[in-house]
Amino acid sequence: MTQQQLLKAKIPCLETGITLKKTICGICDPQQCGLKLSIKDGRIIKAEGNEDHPGSGGNLCGKGAATRQYVYSEKRLKTPLKRVGERGEGKFIPITWDEALDTVARELNKAKREYGPESVMFTSGYSKYYRPWLSRLCLLFGSPNYITETGACFEAMHMAKCLVAGCMDGPDMGRTDCLLVWSSNPFYTGVINAKGLQANLDRGMKMIVVDPRITPTTQRAAVHLRPRPGTDGAVALGMANTILMEGLEDRGFISQYTKGFEEYRTYAAQFTPERVEELTGVPAAELRAAALLYAQSKSAAIMASASPVVHHTNGVQNYRAIFSLAALTGNYGKPGGQAVPPGIKSRMREFSYPVAWSDLPQRVGVDQYPIWGAVCDDDATGMGIPRQIRTGKPYPLKAMFGVGFNHRMYPDPAAFAEAMKELDFIALVDLFDTETLKYADIVLPACSSVERSELRFYGNGTFIVTEPAIEPLYDSKSDVDIMCLLSSRLGIDDPLMNHGLDTCLDYILEPTGLTAQALRAYPDTFRATPEMMAGKPLDYFKKDGFPTPSGKFEFASSVLERFSDHPGHDPLPLYHPPGREPRVGDEFDLVLNTGSRQPMLVHTRMYHVGWSQTVFPMRAACDMNPADAKKRGIVQGDEVVLSTPEGSLAVMANLTEAALPGVVHIFHGNAKADVNTLFPMEYVDPISGYPGYKSAVCKVEKAPARGGQGV
Ligand SMILES: Nc1nc2c(c(=O)[nH]1)N[C@H]1C(S)=C(S)[C@@H](COP(=O)(O)OP(=O)(O)OC[C@H]3O[C@@H](n4cnc5c(=O)[nH]c(N)nc54)[C@H](O)[C@@H]3O)O[C@H]1N2
Numbered sequence: 225m226t227q228q229q230l231l232k233a234k235i236p237c238l239e240t241g242i243t244l245k246k247t248i249c250g251i252c253d254p255q256q257c258g259l260k261l262s263i264k265d266g267r268i269i270k271a272e273g274n275e276d277h278p279g280s281g282g283n284l285c286g287k288g289a290a291t292r293q294y295v296y297s298e299k300r301l302k303t304p305l306k307r308v309g310e311r312g313e314g315k316f317i318p319i320t321w322d323e324a325l326d327t328v329a330r331e332l333n334k335a336k337r338e339y340g341p342e343s344v345m346f347t348s349g350y351s352k353y354y355r356p357w358l359s360r361l362c363l364l365f366g367s368p369n370y371i372t373e374t375g376a377c378f379e380a381m382h383m384a385k386c387l388v389a390g391c392m393d394g395p396d397m398g399r400t401d402c403l404l405v406w407s408s409n410p411f412y413t414g415v416i417n418a419k420g421l422q423a424n425l426d427r428g429m430k431m432i433v434v435d436p437r438i439t440p441t442t443q444r445a446a447v448h449l450r451p452r453p454g455t456d457g458a459v460a461l462g463m464a465n466t467i468l469m470e471g472l473e474d475r476g477f478i479s480q481y482t483k484g485f486e487e488y489r490t491y492a493a494q495f496t497p498e499r500v501e502e503l504t505g506v507p508a509a510e511l512r513a514a515a516l517l518y519a520q521s522k523s524a525a526i527m528a529s530a531s532p533v534v535h536h537t538n539g540v541q542n543y544r545a546i547f548s549l550a551a552l553t554g555n556y557g558k559p560g561g562q563a564v565p566p567g568i569k570s571r572m573r574e575f576s577y578p579v580a581w582s583d584l585p586q587r588v589g590v591d592q593y594p595i596w597g598a599v600c601d602d603d604a605t606g607m608g609i610p611r612q613i614r615t616g617k618p619y620p621l622k623a624m625f626g627v628g629f630n631h632r633m634y635p636d637p638a639a640f641a642e643a644m645k646e647l648d649f650i651a652l653v654d655l656f657d658t659e660t661l662k663y664a665d666i667v668l669p670a671c672s673s674v675e676r677s678e679l680r681f682y683g684n685g686t687f688i689v690t691e692p693a694i695e696p697l698y699d700s701k702s703d704v705d706i707m708c709l710l711s712s713r714l715g716i717d718d719p720l721m722n723h724g725l726d727t728c729l730d731y732i733l734e735p736t737g738l739t740a741q742a743l744r745a746y747p748d749t750f751r752a753t754p755e756m757m758a759g760k761p762l763d764y765f766k767k768d769g770f771p772t773p774s775g776k777f778e779f780a781s782s783v784l785e786r787f788s789d790h791p792g793h794d795p796l797p798l799y800h801p802p803g804r805e806p807r808v809g810d811e812f813d814l815v816l817n818t819g820s821r822q823p824m825l826v827h828t829r830m831y832h833v834g835w836s837q838t839v840f841p842m843r844a845a846c847d848m849n850p851a852d853a854k855k856r857g858i859v860q861g862d863e864v865v866l867s868t869p870e871g872s873l874a875v876m877a878n879l880t881e882a883a884l885p886g887v888v889h890i891f892h893g894n895a896k897a898d899v900n901t902l903f904p905m906e907y908v909d910p911i912s913g914y915p916g917y918k919s920a921v922c923k924v925e926k927a928p929a930r931g932g933q934g935v
């Protein structure tokens with residue numbers, strides 16, 4: 225082959241000067257599939273899956289396959305910027321890193337001096353890898369307000385787990401006979417999870433899926449329940465009632481290890497299959513089939529997702545009702561039931577939280593949502609930010625240092641932005657030029673995962689410290705380097721952060737006996753030895769009790785009992801219908817369900833990355849059932865106006881049987897058709913403060929003429 229032919233075929237060899245570098249994909253953050261990049265003259269010319277990666281095994285989704293367009297996007301930030309126009313106007317001039325970092329340090333310290341450290345928020349969106357540094361910086365600065373996207377993701381599920389069992393658990397999937405998947409679709413949301421799920425289906429595991437939509441996951445289920453969104457609590461209580469009526473509960477487990485069973489049993493008795501059918505739309509026979517399969521399997525485990533069940537005004541209570549099924553059937557403490565997942569020994573927790581929450585002022589939002597203060601020890605909720613900025617109560621909020629922070633993930637983003645305008649100072653770190661940056665005083669350009677070194681722990685007992693595959697583009701830096709540089713400028717005397725990434729990593733990794741540099745020799749991940757692993761035995765609670773106030777699994781929560789004067793804080797998992805439900809004759813006659821994941825999109829990240837969207841339309845579209853469309857004279861591809869009582873959007877109608885009749889779905893994060901503008905800030909779960917993103921009411925009408933906000 226000639227050199228030209230070799231170059232055209234992108235063959236890595238001496239003649240072409242093309243080299244291969246292995247790293248991980250950071251686009252869809254928590255999955256981190258293995259990535260193999262071909263590099264020529266410091267530029268990525270090809271991106272493939274790394275077949276030697278034990279999690280993803282060479283698979284790469286459409287987003288990862290579009291790595292080159294993502295990394296070399298026109299929208300990448302190139303230099304640090306300083307605002308010169310009004311907040312929101314988007315006028316900036318380039319400045320040096322020294323000027324930018326000095327300004328950030330000066331302004332954050334000014335707010336600290338004048339209003340106290342708690343007046344400064346350290347916020348993050350969806351990205352995960354830099355969070356230990358952000359929380360450490362925040363807590364060492366003296367502020368309790370380390371706030372992540374978890375105010376609308378994960379924490380409410382964790383909260384529900386803590387209220388019933390005292391800590392997080394997950395399915396012992398490798399050994400279970402029956403997996404009850406409550407609203408998750410890994411075939412769209414995570415390559416590594418999907419591979420794991422498929423492997424267990426292949427060995428004969430049965431699956432029940434509770435999901436209003438038809439998805440690749442529901443298509444593999446033995447039983448698929450399709451409740452109306454936000455009615456999950458009634459489904460779970462109905463399953464409990466069937467199990468009790470059939471005498472399939474585990475009496476021994478219940479009497480020894482649980483609290484509140486008799487009240488729970490009496491309450492669940494109201495949920496007859498016929499009533500559940502009325503409340504949820506799930507046919508009585510299907511409910512029964514699911515309950516029997518779950519309870520009669522030798523072992524059964526529940527797989528829950530971070531967001532769909534809790535994006536409702538009743539999410540925490542609904543999840544408590546769902547998780548109670550595991551205790552009812554004794555699926556704790558045995559192979560194939562619920563298990564506290566093992567982890568690799570590290571000092572991650574000590575690194576991330578060097579100061580106890582109890583030594584700091586109360587976090588944002590705890591005054592309104594006290595369960596955050598009672599059981600959540602990871603971060604604060606961002607849902608309280610706008611109100612506290614406006615009222616200054618319980619104390620003023622004056623400045624923000626945000627990393628990958630996007631105010632549009634919250635409901636009513638215009639009101640959120642208005643509140644941000646009132647802050648004295650905002651510094652934001654991002655990869656791309658975003659809408660949120662328009663409100664910043666200083667903007668700092670971050671580099672992407674292929675341009676940095678980072679540590680990741682995987683659930684399968686492997687871990688990795690990556691090497692940068694290419695140099696940071698333009699004048700960007702890794703988020704961690706930025707925070708380490710800031711730490712010393714803020715005057716924080718931290719022997720770890722002030723010495724940079726590797727010093728921090730070596731501290732975190734110390735219990736494994738490995739250093740960051742040693743781990744870099746394993747580009748396909750390093751498998752932890754048994755001595756490096758830590759975990760609780762399956763039946764840990766038999767000796768130590770559950771880590772709840774009573775030491776038992778709590779059908780009736782002692783923590784909620786303490787706060788039962790707050791609305792919705794019922795100790796039993798009482799079922800309240802979603803805050804908004806369409807009734808016959810209503811103007812807003814459809815359920816609006818937003819954010820069900822699309823394989824080619826991640827929140828705001830991919831709208832400008834066309835390569836990932838070749839098999840799906842790039843236009844903002846809402847999914848609706850053909851029967852609902854027909855009633856409204858709508859055909860496939862029509863321009864429609866989707867309205868809630870708060871506003872409307874022009875989008876395209878995509879007719880699909882995947883949507884349950886009566887339910888309309890739309891993805892979020894599209895700045896040009898932002899569905900979060902259709903939600904009021906007050907439409908929330910009273911316990912978690914989560915927005916009711918997945919059960920609002922709407923109407924859909926054929927658009928009178930072409931045009932509008934759609935893209
Ligand atoms: N209506 C509706 N709204 C929702 C949801 C829904 O289902 N429906 N889902 C909610 C959920 S579960 C979540 S998790 C949130 C997520 O919402 P967001 O946090 O908004 O998620 P992203 O848009 O992925 O990321 C935020 C920012 O991180 C930037 N970024 C990407 N990589 C990096 C990096 O390496 N470093 C830095 N510094 N920045 C980076 C991106 O450019 C982007 O500006 O949205 C929530 N909002």
Ligand SMILES: Nc1nc2c(c(=O)[nH]1)N[C@H]1C(S)=C(S)[C@@H](COP(=O)(O)OP(=O)(O)OC[C@H]3O[C@@H](n4cnc5c(=O)[nH]c(N)nc54)[C@H](O)[C@@H]3O)O[C@H]1N2
Nearest residue numbers: 407408409413434437453454529531532820821825826827
């Ligand atoms: N491609 C892609 N992958 C992602 C993301 C992304 O934006 N894009 N985001 C990541 C994030 S932040 C998260 S939190 C996870 C979420 O991960 P998943 O939970 O796996 O994905 P979702 O599509 O949000 O929700 C799963 C299913 O829940 C169903 N559902 C919606 N409302 C309800 C309800 O009220 N009750 C029940 N029982 N089911 C309901 C939806 O129809 C959907 O099929 O995905 C992560 N992975």
Ligand SMILES: [Mo]
Nearest residue numbers: 377378530531
């Ligand atoms: Mo999420």
